[in-house]
Amino acid sequence: MRINWRESLYHLLLWLVALVFFAPILWIVLGALKTKSQLLSVPPTWVFVPILDNIIDLFTRPNVTDYLRNSFMISASAVTIAIVVSYLAAYSFSRFKPRGTDFLMFLLLSVRMVPAAATVVPVYMMYIAFGWKDTWPGMILFYAMFSIPFSVWILKGFIDGVSPRYDETGLVNGGSRLHVLFKVVLPQVRPGLVAAFIFNLVFVWNEFLFNYIIGGRQTTMVPVSLFTWMYAQMGIDWSFVAALTTVYMIPPIAAVYFFQKYLLTGMTFGTIRGEV
Amino acid sequence: MRWYDNSRIFPATLLAPVLIFFIVWNIIPLLWMVGLSFYYYSLVTGQPERFLGLDNFGDILNNFSVWNSFGNTFVWVIITIGVETTLGVLLGFLFWNSAKLPGRRLALTLLFSPMILAPASTGTFWRLIYDPTFGVINYLMGVFFGLRIDFLGNKDWAFAGVASVDIWMWTPFMVLITLAALGSVPKAELEAAEIDRLPWLKRLWYIILPHGRFILMLGILLRTIDSFKTMDLVYLLTKGGPGNTTELIAIDLWRKAWEGFTMGWSSALALLLLLTAIAFTSIYLYVLKLSAQRR
Numbered sequence: 330m331r332i333n334w335r336e337s338l339y340h341l342l343l344w345l346v347a348l349v350f351f352a353p354i355l356w357i358v359l360g361a362l363k364t365k366s367q368l369l370s371v372p373p374t375w376v377f378v379p380i381l382d383n384i385i386d387l388f389t390r391p392n393v394t395d396y397l398r399n400s401f402m403i404s405a406s407a408v409t410i411a412i413v414v415s416y417l418a419a420y421s422f423s424r425f426k427p428r429g430t431d432f433l434m435f436l437l438l439s440v441r442m443v444p445a446a447a448t449v450v451p452v453y454m455m456y457i458a459f460g461w462k463d464t465w466p467g468m469i470l471f472y473a474m475f476s477i478p479f480s481v482w483i484l485k486g487f488i489d490g491v492s493p494r495y496d497e498t499g500l501v502n503g504g505s506r507l508h509v510l511f512k513v514v515l516p517q518v519r520p521g522l523v524a525a526f527i528f529n530l531v532f533v534w535n536e537f538l539f540n541y542i543i544g545g546r547q548t549t550m551v552p553v554s555l556f557t558w559m560y561a562q563m564g565i566d567w568s569f570v571a572a573l574t575t576v577y578m579i580p581p582i583a584a585v586y587f588f589q590k591y592l593l594t595g596m597t598f599g600t601i602r603g604e605v
Numbered sequence: 606m607r608w609y610d611n612s613r614i615f616p617a618t619l620l621a622p623v624l625i626f627f628i629v630w631n632i633i634p635l636l637w638m639v640g641l642s643f644y645y646y647s648l649v650t651g652q653p654e655r656f657l658g659l660d661n662f663g664d665i666l667n668n669f670s671v672w673n674s675f676g677n678t679f680v681w682v683i684i685t686i687g688v689e690t691t692l693g694v695l696l697g698f699l700f701w702n703s704a705k706l707p708g709r710r711l712a713l714t715l716l717f718s719p720m721i722l723a724p725a726s727t728g729t730f731w732r733l734i735y736d737p738t739f740g741v742i743n744y745l746m747g748v749f750f751g752l753r754i755d756f757l758g759n760k761d762w763a764f765a766g767v768a769s770v771d772i773w774m775w776t777p778f779m780v781l782i783t784l785a786a787l788g789s790v791p792k793a794e795l796e797a798a799e800i801d802r803l804p805w806l807k808r809l810w811y812i813i814l815p816h817g818r819f820i821l822m823l824g825i826l827l828r829t830i831d832s833f834k835t836m837d838l839v840y841l842l843t844k845g846g847p848g849n850t851t852e853l854i855a856i857d858l859w860r861k862a863w864e865g866f867t868m869g870w871s872s873a874l875a876l877l878l879l880l881t882a883i884a885f886t887s888i889y890l891y892v893l894k895l896s897a898q899r900r
Contacts, residue, residue, distance in 0.1 A: 340706050346696060350777060351715035354722065356741060357730050369739045372748075418623035425616035435890065437623075440631050442882035444834035446859035447875030450868055451634035451641065474630035477623060479827075506615055535723035537837055542863070552725040559729065567733050574726040581721040586714045596785035597820055 354578070360571035368567055383572035390558065400550040400577075403465070404533040407472035412526055414473075415480035416518075420510060422481070423488040424496065434485070437478040445538045456543050463545025471539060476529035483528075486598030487521030488514060524595015527588050531581045551577050635879075642873035648866040661873035671874070673849060674857040677764075681853055682832045685771045690825055692772070693779020700780065701787050717781060719774045728841035731770050732757065735842075757843050763850045767842050771835065775828060782824030786817030822893050826886065833882060854878060 360368050362379035387393060422430050452471065453462070461467035491514055499509040515522075537552040544553065555573055559565050585592065642661055646654040665671050700716075703709055719727070734740050737755040746752045756766035790813050798808045836855035839845065845852035845860070858878070862871035 336705070340703075343700060343703055343706055344708075344712055346699065347712040347716040350773065351718055353727070353731070353734060353773065354718050356734065357727070360730075360733075371739060372744050373741045414622035414626065417619040421616045421619035427616055427620065435887070437627065438830075438886065439879070439883055440627075442830050442834070442886065443875060443879045444836060444855035444858055446834075446836055446855050446862060447638070447871065447878060448634065450862050450871055450875065451637035452630070454641075454868070455634055455637060470626070471630060474626045477626060481623065531721045535721075535725070537723070537725040552723045555723075555726055555729070565729070565732075567730075570726060570729055570733075574722070574730060577726065578718075578722050582714060582718060585717055585721055586710060589710055589713060592717075592781065593785055593788060596781055596824070597789045598823065 357571050358575050360567065361575040363568070365568045368571070383568045384576065387569065387572045387576065393554070396549055396551050396554045399548055400534060403468050403472065403548065403550060404530055407469045407533050408476050408526055408529045410469070411473040411476035411480055411529060412522060415477050415525070416484055416515070416522065417510075418477075419481050419484035419488055420514065423485050424493060434481070437481055440474070440478050449539055449542045452539070453542050462543055463547050465548060468540070468544055468548045471543065472533045472536070475536075475539075476525075476533065480525040480529060483521050483525045483595060483598055484518065487518040491517045520591045520594040523588055523591035527584050527592060528595070530584065534581060638872045638875055641869050642876050644869040646867075646869040648868055650866075654869070657869070661870050662877070664870065665874050665877060670849065670852070671854070671857060674852045674854040677849075677852055678833065678854045680764075681768065681835065682829060685768055685775070685832050685835075686825065686829055688768075688772050689776045689779050689828065693776045694783045694821070696776070696780045697783020697787060700784060717777045720777045724774070724838050725841065727774070728770070728838045732842060735766060758847055760847050760850050763843050763847055767839050767851050770842065771832075771838060774838070775832075778828060779824060782821060783817075786820040786824075787813065789820060790816040819893075826889055826893075829889075830882065830886065833885075834878075 361383050362381070363374060363377055364380060364382070367374040367377050421427065422434065456462040456467055495513050495517070496509050499513045500506070504513070534550075535552060536550070540548070540550050540553050541556070544550070549557075551573065555570065558573075559570050561569075643656060643658060644654045645652075645657050645661075700713075703712075706712060734742055735756045737743050737753060737758070742756070743753050746754070754762055756762045794812050794816075795808070798812055803811075834855045835853055836859060839851055839853055840856055840859065843851045845856045854874075858871055858874050861867055861874070865871075
């Protein structure tokens with residue numbers, strides 16, 4: 330068999346590019362598997378016997394499982410709520426085009442335009458006034474709001490791509506509007522739903538600022554806990570940072586690995602059907 | 606006929622949840638912010654709030670450090686978005702025909718990994734990577750070029766050092782957008798161009814650009830908005846220093862609000878930023894729409 334040199338070279342190049350971007354993260358993962366002195370050795374330690382001490386140390390810290398659970402529960406419930414309400418709104422925008430649709434879509438996007446440090450000031454004062462600070466619903470609903478704009482934008486694009494004839498056929502054949510909404514249109518925009526879900530999930534999972542300000546003891550997620558823990562007597566405990574980062578990156582990386590094709594189709598905002 | 610089959614109530618009912626969310630978590634805080642911006646209000650001094658009228662705004666417009674941060678932010682957006690878009694589009698084209706790449710799924714996951722990790726933790730760890738004594742970059746530079754640079758502590762390098770991390774983190778997003786944009790180009794038209802042996806530049810101009818432009822522009826818009834309000838990454842790496850070389854407007858704001866606790870002043874600044882962002886986005890979307898119509 331003849332080896333296609335051009336193609337092999339091309340593939341080698343692609344892998345190199347991917348590895349260049351991954352290199353700093355690989356360095357973090359390696360750091361998590363080194364001893365503290367290996368991590369800070371000069372010259373850097375390239376070959377070593379991997380140890381799990383840092384990871385084990387991580388799980389012996391108080392409350393770490395609580396923080397991980399908070400991360401899971403808060404991000405999953407916030408994004409689920411956001412996707413459901415965004416789907417309904419996107420359907421309404423796409424099919425009925427109520428007056429001011431464009432303006433409302435734009436207004437929604439403006440939620441993401443204010444620097445977080447600014448939004449958090451009035452939100453903090455509102456949360457104090459209403460007694461919502463450091464409550465689960467307060468945290469979850471806030472993140473849901475934050476995930477809505479992007480989801481509505483993606484989903485509207487996808488629903489626009491589904492011909493209204495499907496809706497008409499469904500209605501004419503005696504289906505109710507809810508039947509059309511959930512049984513006829515919903516299955517056809519699945520890539521959009523998955524893409525919006527993953528993108529927002531990754532965002533909320535990693536969010537730091539709002540959790541730091543309007544969260545508290547009950548609702549601390551892992552990125553904030555990184556801050557309360559990382560300072561040891563000798564400055565920053567780098568082994569700890571590396572270990573926590575390594576453990577915390579597993580779910581988003583797995584999500585991107587398993588749902589990759591949805592991410593690619595999702596970013597087309599519904600302009601095409603099928604795979605990219 | 607059930608209530609939800611009513612063609613007037615139904616669309617409104619569908620919209621209601623999002624509108625409620627929008628009013629409670631966006632309009633109310635926004636009005637609160639507008640109100641606060643006319644007051645002197647501090648969280649720590651315990652003084653009663655004092656009505657200032659437009660003094661906060663006047664103070665901001667005459668404040669040298671605010672203008673400096675604005676300038677830095679402008680340069681920051683231009684540089685990071687410029688490099689991320691160029692590099693991302695180039696890499697996107699490179700990965701376009703990668704369907705037969707062995708382990709493509711894994712390779713793309715690795716490529717996308719910088720943007721899906723928590724900036725709080727990667728940002729922190731970059732400080733070790735950049736460290737002049739313990740950092741791996743300085744070690745490698747020392748071996749190959751005999752150089753040693755304190756990237757985050759040196760006034761001449763801090764901006765570039767921080768921008769590089771941002772570029773590393775967000776170029777993959779532009780690759781993703783480019784791949785999506787290229788995927789939206791109909792295969793049939795590309796095959797026709799292949800058969801006609803259309804030159805590459807013409808293919809780009811007449812086939813790829815008209816189809817892919819919308820997605821690409823939307824991606825750039827999303828990134829620009831995010832870049833304009835970059836805060837955590839820079840704060841973690843340099844806290845705006847050394848001096849004020851990496852002081853972006855969002856960091857200024859954070860400092861005034863959560864280190865100085867002058868809520869009124871920071872609300873006024875926040876309002877000005879929101880108006881700036883809205884103005885830029887409207888112009889951008891307007892141009893985007895115009896170019897879409899002309900096509």
